[in-house]
Amino acid sequence: MPESFLNSRGKSIVLALVHTIQENTAYLSEVDGAIGDGDHGINMNKGFSRCEDLIKDRDINLTDSLNNLGTVLLDDIGGSMGPLYGSFFLDMAAVCHEKTEIDQYIFGDMLKAGMESIQGLGNAKLGDKTLLDTLIPAYQAYDTALSSKASFKACLSDMVLAAAKGKESTRDMVAKVGRASRLGERSRGVLDAGATSCLLILQAFASSIEPLIS
């Protein structure tokens, strides 16, 4: 049976995303430093914290909170992560726009829209050592659980398990797109920073949605 949470109570979800990025700023930069610029945590923290300033004192729902987050990332952050995560959150928001209640089916559609928006922008495929190596298996696991009529919580928990496995899988991959792809074989043996932040984001979605589900 469908379970759901109120869109109007969903600001806490976006604040949970903000907090996980803030708490992991140094860790994300360290992961990025191995094969990237070492600024992934810094740039993510800048965008997510700016969103926190915009929404923390306002009474707004999940849709508007996600729109704020996506817009800040897209307009102010730049790099590769600005447009990728920016479109991810904006396209998630577009799905729950005008939905009073969000059930496991709507959240599944949100995940799918976000994932497709990233796929459309960056031309990366599964196995290219990007955040899609976390996101695609996470969505697939969520969707499989959904098809087998699992509860909202069970869908989320399957999503997080697959996301964690997906993130870990990037360790043995050779980067095919983005700056790390310039390293060829030398990019093997370390995690992808985007795949790492993507897991943190999906974990925060799951852990903040669970207490809201009625």
Next chain:
Amino acid sequence: MQRIINDPNLVVDEMVEGFVKNHSKLISKTSNPRVLKYKNAPIEGKVGVVTGGGSGHKPAFIGYIGHNMVDAVAVGEIFSSPSAKSFLDAFRVANSGKGVACLYGNYAGDNMNVKMAKRLAEAEGINVMTVVANDDVPSAPINEREKRRGVAGEVLMWKIGGAMAATGAPLYEVVRVAQKAIDNTRSVGVGLTPCTIPAVGKPNFVIEPGKMEMGIGHHGEPGVAVTDLKPADQIADDMLGLILPDLPFISDDEVVVLVSGLGATPVMELYIYFGHVFDQLKAKGITVYRSYVGNYFTSLEMMGVTLTIMKVDTELKKLIDMDSVSMGLTQFDWSN
């Protein structure tokens, strides 16, 4: 870190402030703090020329805003693409109605943000065409040229594109010559020391003392070989050996040469280096039509040099010779 900065997170903002104060006759701020424009832009009847990229490459990118050069620039964080919004705002302030040529370098973030900005601009009725510089030879083999990075060859692309736009040529012509310029251009860099993004606080790659990395990218992307540091003439020979066969540049060609320091190499050494490049080209029957030696496209405080060579024909010679005024490249014909 031995750096003259305040808050490492504010280096880009504070740099932009100082830049505008110093170049107030040439440069204007816009409503977007991450977009600067030529004071006279948009210029009636002229195609707008826009570029943008991560910071840390001074004079690139904002140093090429000016007369017969670039009209507007989107400014990113250090080594990080400007946002799509900033590219869009740059298109808006550069557009006089004749459209915008966005001439930028081949990096994943820039490609994505320009693509999104172009889509948004076209929804507003601004016609945007792009040319993506990919002059850096060691970054990919010739059969995968679309994967190569854009480096100091971008300066020549802006000079040529900016000059063509200044003639009042339509957008497709501006884009055609900018593409021709980059297609005729090859570059290679060598790094002697790493560089540090201030907010990160430590270098994210290593070049051991006494070593050099041939083919390094100007964000420290790995090159093709790490060897003992060689004398200037041998470094120049190695670099010519990488880029001359790639186009190829051959006897009786006329070329423009641009030698740029990467930030911390004394300009004196760039002249030592250039002298040998000039002689070697001459020995191969290649004529240096015009040359530029200095810090044109840097990489924070990296030590090293990039060599860029563009083959020129009558059309490109006319455009490279046009007067220009910008912080990074000012030239005028005083000889007659």
